[in-house]
Amino acid sequence: MRRILLTIAFLALSAGAFAQLRTDWSGRLEMRLGLESTGDLTAAGAEARLALDGEVGSEFFPTAAFRVELRAKTDAATDTADVRLDEAWARVFLNDGVIEATAGNQRHFWGSTDGVNPVDRLNPRDLSVPPDAEKLAVPMLHLRAWLEHDVNLEAVLIPAFVPSIAPGEAWRDEPTFASPPGTTVTEIRPLRDERPEASLQNLQGGVRVQWRPAGFDLAASYLYVYRDVPTRSAEAVPTGAPGEVDVQPVARYDRLHVVGLDGSVALGDVVLRGEIAYLFTDDPSGTDPAVGEPSFHVVIGAETPVPDGPRLVTQVILDGETKPAAPTTETGELDVAVRAMLVATYAANARTDLEVAWVHDLDGSGLVRPGASYTFADGVTGTLAGLVAYGPDASRYGDWRERTGAEVSLRVDF
Amino acid sequence: MSRIDRIATRPAPRSVPSWAAALLLAGVLLLTGAPATAQTYATADQLIAAVDARPEPDTLQATMEMVLTNASGQTLTREMRTWARGDDMRVMKFTAPADIAGSGFLMIDDGAAQETLVYLPALDRVRRVAGGQRGESFFGSDFSYEDVEGIDPGDYAHELVEVRDGPVYVVEATPKPDAASSYDRLLLEVPEDTLIPERVTYYVDDEAIKQLTVNDVQEVGGYLLGLERRMETLSDGRDDGSFTIIRQRDLTLDEDLPDEVFSERFLRR
Numbered sequence: 001m002r003r004i005l006l007t008i009a010f011l012a013l014s015a016g017a018f019a020q021l022r023t024d025w026s027g028r029l030e031m032r033l034g035l036e037s038t039g040d041l042t043a044a045g046a047e048a049r050l051a052l053d054g055e056v057g058s059e060f061f062p063t064a065a066f067r068v069e070l071r072a073k074t075d076a077a078t079d080t081a082d083v084r085l086d087e088a089w090a091r092v093f094l095n096d097g098v099i100e101a102t103a104g105n106q107r108h109f110w111g112s113t114d115g116v117n118p119v120d121r122l123n124p125r126d127l128s129v130p131p132d133a134e135k136l137a138v139p140m141l142h143l144r145a146w147l148e149h150d151v152n153l154e155a156v157l158i159p160a161f162v163p164s165i166a167p168g169e170a171w172r173d174e175p176t177f178a179s180p181p182g183t184t185v186t187e188i189r190p191l192r193d194e195r196p197e198a199s200l201q202n203l204q205g206g207v208r209v210q211w212r213p214a215g216f217d218l219a220a221s222y223l224y225v226y227r228d229v230p231t232r233s234a235e236a237v238p239t240g241a242p243g244e245v246d247v248q249p250v251a252r253y254d255r256l257h258v259v260g261l262d263g264s265v266a267l268g269d270v271v272l273r274g275e276i277a278y279l280f281t282d283d284p285s286g287t288d289p290a291v292g293e294p295s296f297h298v299v300i301g302a303e304t305p306v307p308d309g310p311r312l313v314t315q316v317i318l319d320g321e322t323k324p325a326a327p328t329t330e331t332g333e334l335d336v337a338v339r340a341m342l343v344a345t346y347a348a349n350a351r352t353d354l355e356v357a358w359v360h361d362l363d364g365s366g367l368v369r370p371g372a373s374y375t376f377a378d379g380v381t382g383t384l385a386g387l388v389a390y391g392p393d394a395s396r397y398g399d400w401r402e403r404t405g406a407e408v409s410l411r412v413d414f
Numbered sequence: 415m416s417r418i419d420r421i422a423t424r425p426a427p428r429s430v431p432s433w434a435a436a437l438l439l440a441g442v443l444l445l446t447g448a449p450a451t452a453q454t455y456a457t458a459d460q461l462i463a464a465v466d467a468r469p470e471p472d473t474l475q476a477t478m479e480m481v482l483t484n485a486s487g488q489t490l491t492r493e494m495r496t497w498a499r500g501d502d503m504r505v506m507k508f509t510a511p512a513d514i515a516g517s518g519f520l521m522i523d524d525g526a527a528q529e530t531l532v533y534l535p536a537l538d539r540v541r542r543v544a545g546g547q548r549g550e551s552f553f554g555s556d557f558s559y560e561d562v563e564g565i566d567p568g569d570y571a572h573e574l575v576e577v578r579d580g581p582v583y584v585v586e587a588t589p590k591p592d593a594a595s596s597y598d599r600l601l602l603e604v605p606e607d608t609l610i611p612e613r614v615t616y617y618v619d620d621e622a623i624k625q626l627t628v629n630d631v632q633e634v635g636g637y638l639l640g641l642e643r644r645m646e647t648l649s650d651g652r653d654d655g656s657f658t659i660i661r662q663r664d665l666t667l668d669e670d671l672p673d674e675v676f677s678e679r680f681l682r683r
Contacts, residue, residue, distance in 0.1 A: 060672060
């Protein structure tokens with residue numbers, strides 16, 4: 001695939017030889033500095049992106065298109081440096097564009113609601129500095145067919161599993177381990193990461209059909225994927241010496257079936273959006289501790305503008321999970337968590353945008369993320385953002401209290 | 415129904431009987447350069463019918479440059495490409511600057527309802543825009559979505575307020591009770607020689623909050639079009655004194671546009 005993309009990029013460079021080939025270079029430079037209330041730096045780095053987009057064919061619907069984007073990033077705060085191929089795909093349009101087939105590193109979004117999309121498990125995410133969760137472009141084959149009666153159909157095939165980038169140590173929950181009675185732990189071994197290898201039986205994929213007549217849209221989807229965040233456990237490994245065990249942490253990625261439904265409808269000044277997803281595993285009884293439990297997720301939201309004021313998005317998020325079955329019962333107990341989310345965005349003027357997002361969990365914890373951005377000139381934007389976490393220990397967001405802080409960034413798009 | 419103050423000047427069902435006479439008169443006056451002094455239209459409804467009946471291209475493609483100037487004189491420039499068919503189908507896609515390039519919106523009015531979809535490439539998602547959001551700023555400019563989509567004369571009751579030298583008709587347009595308008599009333603200034611509302615003042619609570627001025631009126635492809643539109647914010651408490659100028663160029667008129675252009679498929683392309 002990489003060879004194909006490089007060939008396309010080379011052809012793009014000699015654009016003059018192809019009358020119908022249109023190319024466009026674009027890029028971004030961004031610098032970030034983040035500081036926590038503890039005085040620790042969360043970000044002190046820079047990122048550069050360079051992208052080449054191209055099209056071959058007529059003005060309205062081309063016969064082919066491609067995109068190649070390189071990203072280079074360095075961050076002194078996390079002591080990381082990274083150069084990677086981000087989106088890098090080639091697309092052909094068949095039957096006058098009715099069918100689009102795309103191969104390569106891609107990023108796709110399914111769902112209708114804002115910020116929380118339980119039906120969408122297509123791409124892994126960069127969770128290294130939560131609550132940020134940027135999607136990672138990964139190799140996939142994507143097909144889209146624009147059918148009659150306002151229906152469009154998508155199918156995705158993901159040949160190789162790529163996990164999400166795990167949260168940094170500061171934000172990672174280590175699995176608890178209770179040593180067997182009468183034993184002592186001698187060593188905690190390095191994590192054994194049991195990620196699925198690229199093979200035919202480990203293929204991932206899904207389909208989505210969306211109906212978008214005038215006034216509303218409705219989509220149904222199914223995904224057969226791996227959980228991109230591992231289920232972590234710890235095993236006791238006898239060392240050979242009497243009463244002594246080593247602890248072996250294990251990260252496993254279990255299979256998931258994701259059945260989803262999402263849609264939106266405009267009712268006067270309000271747009272209602274909703275998603276519902278049911279996730280089940282190949283261990284429906286929940287007896288395998290290395291396999292996550294079945295769960296359901298519901299997001300219902302409304303977006304409405306306040307006259308001469310901000311645009312408001314309110315959402316209620318339900319996450320239900322079946323706890324592991326007790327030895328004496330066949331099915332586990334249902335545990336439901338409820339969160340409410342409010343996002344207010346306001347364009348103070350052509351250059352200044354304000355936003356505040358607030359998520360509150362009924363366990364008493366929550367996150368508030370205020371932010372302001374200012375456009376200094378065309379393509380030059382500065383952003384100041386904050387993060388405030390609150391709640392008791394062991395609550396959903398309470399453990400992030402120390403992450404309370406602020407970040408400033410400057411971005412140049414060209 | 416046509417929209418009388420849309421960015422691409424596109425009035426009118428041709429079935430309105432007075433358009434031919436009005437155009438003929440306007441054309442004669444333009445050709446001779448003679449100052450028009452006689453008042454042809456006795457009522458606001460007659461005038462608006464004539465405005466609404468001006469000949470229009472069936473389709474329009476154009477490049478639009480949007481320059482946003484704040485009260486301090488600092489500018490931001492955005493460029494977009496637009497495709498329109500009739501009064502009821504329009505697509506706009508931003509081509510510059512880089513941080514919003516690829517964003518676009520699709521407006522379709524099927525007579526019973528109006529639907530506006532916005533495409534944001536960073537989210538790879540087409541989002542529905544609710545009716546009330548039509549009053550919001552159009553990508554940070556002094557135009558609102560409603561201003562860009564245009565105003566349907568059928569949604570307004572018209573009253574002739576004054577006839578100035580020229581003659582220039584001053585007409586007050588008040589939204590009908592069931593009209594989805596962000597404004598309480600509009601004051602239109604319509605020179606008889608062009609029948610283009612060359613100045614529109616928008617009122618909320620009896621306060622003039624914005625003013626649209628149409629400049630560079632030219633004949634293009636046999637149609638009289640205002641190629642530059644300037645929207646100034648007078649007083650909305652947000653950015654008083656700012657203004658946005660939209661200039662059109664590279665116009666292609668009356669060329670067939672496939673149905674698929676006015677679809678999510680094209681919006682995403």
